[in-house]
Amino acid sequence: MTTNNRVSVEFSAEDQKAILDAIALIRQKLPFLVGLTADERRALPRLGDKSRAFVARALEIAGQNPDFLPRTFEVQEMRRDVELFEKLYPIALSLRQLDELLEDTTTVVGAEAYGAALTVYNFGRYSGKGLGLDGALDEMGRRFARKARRSEPAAPTV
Template sequence: MENKVSLNIAPADLTAIKSAMQVLTEKLGPHLLELKNNEARELPKMGDKSLAFVTKAYEYAKQHPEFAHFLDVTEFEKDTVAVQALRELLTPLAQLHQKLEDTMLLAGSEAYTAALTYYGSVKEGNKRNVPNSKIIYDDLSLRFPGRTKAKEAKKDQ
């Protein structure tokens, strides 16, 4: 198996990263809202194409308020500016989030594969009555309940 992840974040760097995350939480958190799943599903969505439309409509609303009978142009402005500011934050954070997830997935996969390889060695050692293997095997085999019993039942038949 190829080892693709060999991550070692220095303790000082990890402390700085956690501190930066705390600053983000303290400074940005109070401004953010949380929607329930059904609330999010019911809202009209604004993507990249809609952003251009919204920006144009906002500019027209400022220049021609005679057509803005049913909306608060000041709130329209706040929402438009907020979207632009939040997108500037979200894009790099989303990219970082994806890389974090990918790296964690890969590191977890490698660690789990290593654990399974070790477990296989212990299992083989247990079959051969190698000292210390039984206690390790019994402990690690708890991760796979029912599998041992099913195999033993097949052997007894």
């Protein structure tokens, strides 16, 4: 095992199920969530911190002066979008922070597990002679086998 073990936890199946159930509940409470393709995501303007005041001011102006807007413009729909954005924004921020911590922890734990596996493999190769580990170690060693490069055919001579 590596000497720098940053995460050493026993995580119960009950806790895992409770968290997955909580995530399912979140998804159930947000049935209107949409998915975007990468191209759709790139094409949409972003409403970030700098633009929030701009949007709030535009909503205020539209609400107080609907006469100059096209008849097809729905101020109430804009208001619903702004209100939904303001309600979703702190949830998204909280989930992004949680996702980053989860991703970092998964990376650390995966690295620790992989480091421990390398220790087992290396000690098995050098100290496990005669213990009946040859087949298992050979199988593990396939992880490091390089695929043979295809030799490119020689250019035809004219």
